[in-house]
Amino acid sequence: MPKPASSSRPRDVCITVDMEPDCPPFLWTWRGMEEGAPRLLDLFARHAIPATCFTTGESARHSPRVVERMVAEGHELGCHGMSHTPFPQLDREAARREIVESSEILRSFGPVTSFRAPNLLFPDEYLGLLEDAGYELDSSQGKHKQAWWFGDVTPPPSPPTSLKRIPASTTSSVIRLPAWLRDRFLLSLDGPVVLFVHPWEYVDLTRVKLRYDCRFRTGDPALSDLDAVISLFKREGARFLTMRDLAAAA
Ligand SMILES: [Zn+2]
Numbered sequence: 001m002p003k004p005a006s007s008s009r010p011r012d013v014c015i016t017v018d019m020e021p022d023c024p025p026f027l028w029t030w031r032g033m034e035e036g037a038p039r040l041l042d043l044f045a046r047h048a049i050p051a052t053c054f055t056t057g058e059s060a061r062h063s064p065r066v067v068e069r070m071v072a073e074g075h076e077l078g079c080h081g082m083s084h085t086p087f088p089q090l091d092r093e094a095a096r097r098e099i100v101e102s103s104e105i106l107r108s109f110g111p112v113t114s115f116r117a118p119n120l121l122f123p124d125e126y127l128g129l130l131e132d133a134g135y136e137l138d139s140s141q142g143k144h145k146q147a148w149w150f151g152d153v154t155p156p157p158s159p160p161t162s163l164k165r166i167p168a169s170t171t172s173s174v175i176r177l178p179a180w181l182r183d184r185f186l187l188s189l190d191g192p193v194v195l196f197v198h199p200w201e202y203v204d205l206t207r208v209k210l211r212y213d214c215r216f217r218t219g220d221p222a223l224s225d226l227d228a229v230i231s232l233f234k235r236e237g238a239r240f241l242t243m244r245d246l247a248a249a250a
Contacts, residue, residue: 012192013238014246015044015230016078016139016168018116019055019066022200023214024084032200033063039202039223041069047230049240054080054116054139057102060109071110076242078114079106079135086119087126095126099133114243116140116196120168124159131162137247139194141167164247169194172201176217176225183232192246193233197226 017040022029044051053070055077060067071077081087082102087095099115106112114137115130122140130138138161158165169189174182175197186193204219217225233240241249 011238012246012249013233013240014166014192014194014243015049015051015226015240016116016194016196016243017051017053018080018118018196018198019053019059020080020084020118020198020200021056021059021062022203023198023205023210024118026210026214027200027208030062031203032198033059033066036199036202037063037066038069040197040199040226041066041073041075043223043227043230044075045073047227047234047240049230050074050076050242050245052076052078052114052243054078054114055106056080056084056118057082057105058084060102060105064109067106067109076114076244077106077110077112078116078139078243079103079112080116081118084118087117087122092126092129095123096129096132099129103133113137114139114247116168127159127161127163135163137243138163138165139168139243141165142171143167143169164250166192166194166243166246166250168196172197173213173216175229176201176222179225179228182225182229186229186232187236192241193238194243194246195229197222202226 022032053075055067079102082098103112113135115135117140120140120142201218201222205215206218208215
């Protein structure tokens, strides 16, 4: 259930894109990076807004031209791990390797100081690995995944870390919901509003055997939905920032 409307309108909005293979762990093809990512970058260019692209090391290896373009067009390049393996499945050494290897590949394109773990799952005991690798921001949490956000449960204490932790505000498929429901919900979110999408949502997967929330309204409809959401926040006077700039402004 959405939270009741906040009295203060959202002002700061970060559009984030998790640049990864298609709908892991179900497909692992690359149509999103090949076809969807360029369409997203075209949309951001049309709106003249920056995005933050949390990219896996393997995606950068597969689609280096896309990564070059996102950096050249002023988007923030962030890290989304190497292989999209969920970090809770990795022991400390394997987690360290995922971070070090992906960081090395991504930093050959530009500075990388923001991180988001696959599936928004990152064990607190691994935060030190991100600090050691020079990260300043972690966006591996989702407000929509946390019971305390929905009710009267007390938020868990934050572990000590030098990282700024800025969670995603909601799950990606919300943007593809009917406008009357979606817009009311999005405008009720507390700021900063951190939206996230994936390049594979901008490829038509409606006839692919997939979980319904992964495939409904994918392709052209998803692109016009995101276009409409950006326009909605623009009408509300929102400021579009990268995650790095949002952290600096906080
Ligand atoms: Zn992901």
